[in-house]
Amino acid sequence: MDRLPTIEDVARAAQVSRQTVSNVLNTPAIVKPATRKRVETAIRKLDYRPHASARRLRMRKSSTIAIRLDPMTNGISGALLDRFLHALTEQADARGIRILLFTAADPVAEIEQIRKLRAGADVDAFVLTATFHGDPRTEWLVQNNVPFVTFGRPWGANDMNNPAHLWVDVDGFSGMREATINLIDRGSSRIGFIGWPSPSGTGDDRRRGWQEAIQERLDLGEGDLTALNVSIEDRLEDARDAVVALLEGDARIDGLVCASDTLALGAMIAAASIGRNDLPIIGFDNSPVGQAIGLSSVDQSLGEVAAGALELLLGETGGDLIHRDGAAGDIRHCLITPHLVIRQPLRLLAPDAE
Amino acid sequence: MDRLPTIEDVARAAQVSRQTVSNVLNTPAIVKPATRKRVETAIRKLDYRPHASARRLRMRKSSTIAIRLDPMTNGISGALLDRFLHALTEQADARGIRILLFTAADPVAEIEQIRKLRAGADVDAFVLTATFHGDPRTEWLVQNNVPFVTFGRPWGANDMNNPAHLWVDVDGFSGMREATINLIDRGSSRIGFIGWPSPSGTGDDRRRGWQEAIQERLDLGEGDLTALNVSIEDRLEDARDAVVALLEGDARIDGLVCASDTLALGAMIAAASIGRNDLPIIGFDNSPVGQAIGLSSVDQSLGEVAAGALELLLGETGGDLIHRDGAAGDIRHCLITPHLVIRQPLRLLAPDAE
Structure with a gap:
């Protein structure tokens, strides 16, 4: 074999799944002894080194x-x-x-x-x-x-x-958590989250950051979390309409964190349109648009x-x-x-x- | 010669400048007969074809x-x-x-x-x-x-x-001319131009578009053109300060065209800051930032x-x-x-x- 053996090669040789090879390497105790033995034999035979410290990519002339x-x-x-x-x-x-x-x-x-x-x-x-x-x-x-x-x-x-x-x-989770805690430290006690519909790996991760900060630092219940959580497609106009509805339905909201600058800009326009120019809003991406209009944001x-x-x-x-x-x-x-x-x-x- | 001969090859062969070869091709009457003959000989000898209609670029495997x-x-x-x-x-x-x-x-x-x-x-x-x-x-x-x-x-x-x-x-000239005429058609009669310092090929070209529209369609003199022409580096804050000064110095200004969206956004903020939210402003580039805040602009x-x-x-x-x-x-x-x-x-x- 000209190339380095991979976990797939081992799995094929041992006639097991990739996951099983991974289990043998990481949590061998959960693998049946006979299977483990077969995988270990394949690893030795192929000289599979999961932790090869050699440079992975041998750049050719094209680089x-x-x-x-x-x-x-x-x-x-x-x-x-x-x-x-x-x-x-x-x-x-x-x-x-x-x-x-x-x-x-x-x-x-x-x-x-x-x-x-x-x-x-x-x-x-x-x-x-x-x-x-x-x-x-x-x-x-x-x-x-x-x-x-x-x-x-x-x-x-x-x-x-x-x-x-x-x-x-x-780490969107930690970025959104930091943004939420920043608003709490500046005096917000009822912070909404404007994000994307689930399931979205990135979006759900950011939502969890907001949620954890709220649960850690504010005295809000499950019902509040549900009420403060808005899911909307990543379009400025949609965010604007959703945030107008959110703010009109709950006058106590005193801060917003958003999964993107697009949503945050929609939120800013919404807040301004109903006389809530003072509402602190934080976006995500630190986009050029956000920078130009002075939007606070999480920089990636x-x-x-x-x-x-x-x-x-x-x-x-x-x-x-x-x-x-x-x-x-x-x-x-x-x-x-x-x-x-x-x-x-x-x-x-x-x-x-x- | 493996490649197609160029005007430089002809110039070298005839021991003249590139410009002289160009003159022989385009305005032969201005070239001395002896020189012209030398150049024409070189052209024939090299089989130089200035107007080859064959595909210029023969893409190799890399494409x-x-x-x-x-x-x-x-x-x-x-x-x-x-x-x-x-x-x-x-x-x-x-x-x-x-x-x-x-x-x-x-x-x-x-x-x-x-x-x-x-x-x-x-x-x-x-x-x-x-x-x-x-x-x-x-x-x-x-x-x-x-x-x-x-x-x-x-x-x-x-x-x-x-x-x-x-x-x-x-064609920045025609783009800026169209923008200026659009403001005139919508009722503006005293339109400022916010552009970059000369010399700037692109910037001066756009300035000429504004200038020609003004001279064609409005009754403004040289003094007005000078007073309405602002030159500033392409930075939002600089544009904002310059436009505040411009508008405060001349309350009759009823429109602005700008050499970039950066300048136009600075101008919008300037106008808003002194209660001139109604001032029509057109930028250049049709940038995402401009699109997000509803800026009119010239699209390239x-x-x-x-x-x-x-x-x-x-x-x-x-x-x-x-x-x-x-x-x-x-x-x-x-x-x-x-x-x-x-x-x-x-x-x-x-x-x-x-």
Whole structure:
């Protein structure tokens, strides 16, 4: 075998599932002795080293990493991936690596593009963005032994710790928790959350951050949590209408945290339109739009995300560790802690408010 | 010679300047007969065809075009090149071409990067952005016979018509003229222009559009034009302060056109802060920030710009013709007409306005 053996190779050789191999490595006590023995034999036979500290990616002459670039959609939060691309290009350049762009209409088309780029042998590895529940791309990449890293953790429970899936992500939970606590420290005692409909890996994670801060620091019950929790698609107008309804239905609300700057801008316009210009609002993404109008927001620290992605691909150490796959130094997953940026907002007056 | 001969090859062979070759081709009457004969001999000997209608760029296996990506700067107007990159990637993909990104700190470093990428033989052509007076990059590319196209015309007077320099640009003059006339048609009779300090190719071009509309349609003298013309760096705060001073010094001003959305947003905040929420303002770039707050703006039609750039590189026809280098169908320069987007603005109240 020309390449390093993977957990899948072991699973195939031992005729067990990948999960079973992982169990043998991490929690051997729960595996039946006969199965364990078979897996251990396969590991020895293939010389599988789950914690190889060698540089993962042997860059070829091309030294090129490819990433999909989508058509422009939402100009507010959509710019996030552009900012990631800038950071990635800069960090890659510092390592002598180029970034190649391609497009794809959907995950299946993206797999096909990756297959073609691999066949042309001019790309060493792939960076994937916007991971989701049951993402077929990462499964395909693992199966086909293609070097890759995702910006976004795998959202299926079992996949989070898969050593074959390198990922870097931003800790939305802690970011939203910090934003909520900031409002509490500034005097808010009834804080609403404007987020996306469940299930959404990213959205639910951010919602949990708000929820934990509320439960820890405020005297609010389950009924309040339900009443203060708004789920809405990521569109400015929808957020505006939903927040008007929320604030008109509950005059005691004295703060809002939002899962995106798009939602936060809608919330600002809503608050202004009913004379609540004073309502403190915090968004998420620290978008250029938010910066221009003085919106407070959670910044995803995209420079660290880009550095983390490259370090994982190249097998360098670094980044904030959340999962060590056994041996020290072999980091395969990075969870970046975002940081809160507080600004003095411009006051907005909605068009029909005069 | 493996490649097609260029105007430089002819100049070298005839021991004259490039300009002299160009004169022989375009205005032979002004060239001394002896010189003309020497140049014509060189043209025949080299089989130089200035108007070759064959596809200019013979894409090799890599089918890759490279473009420099800068670090993120201004989040408002700076996003323009990101939007261009999206459009370019999409249009290139439709032609089976990939986009490779690299970074460079300055024009000299960019030339060095281009040299390296050419040496590696994995890039077919280059797209350059942000051309400027005396741009050393384009001169180097022409001299070294590297296929390229610029988004941005060459701003030196003699270079505009250089057939060796393919370029696509947006007609800022006509865009700003249309914006100004739109305000006049809606009743404005004293319209200020907020632009960048001269000399600025792009900025001066946009200023001329405002100026021509004013001179054509309004009864204003030279003194008025001077008083209504503000030059300021492209920063929101600077624009805000300058527009406050402008409006406080001249209460009759009843409209503003701005060379960028950054300036226009500063102008909106300035107007709101002194109770002039009603002042019509038009920006330039149709940025996501502008879209979010309902700013009217001139849209650069980046899809057309991207298509034009690729068509020029590939020797396809298309785009708005401003210069035909002799033979019909051989378009080497595209000037795209932008279009005006009128919106109902949100009302802004500056922080200290209450």
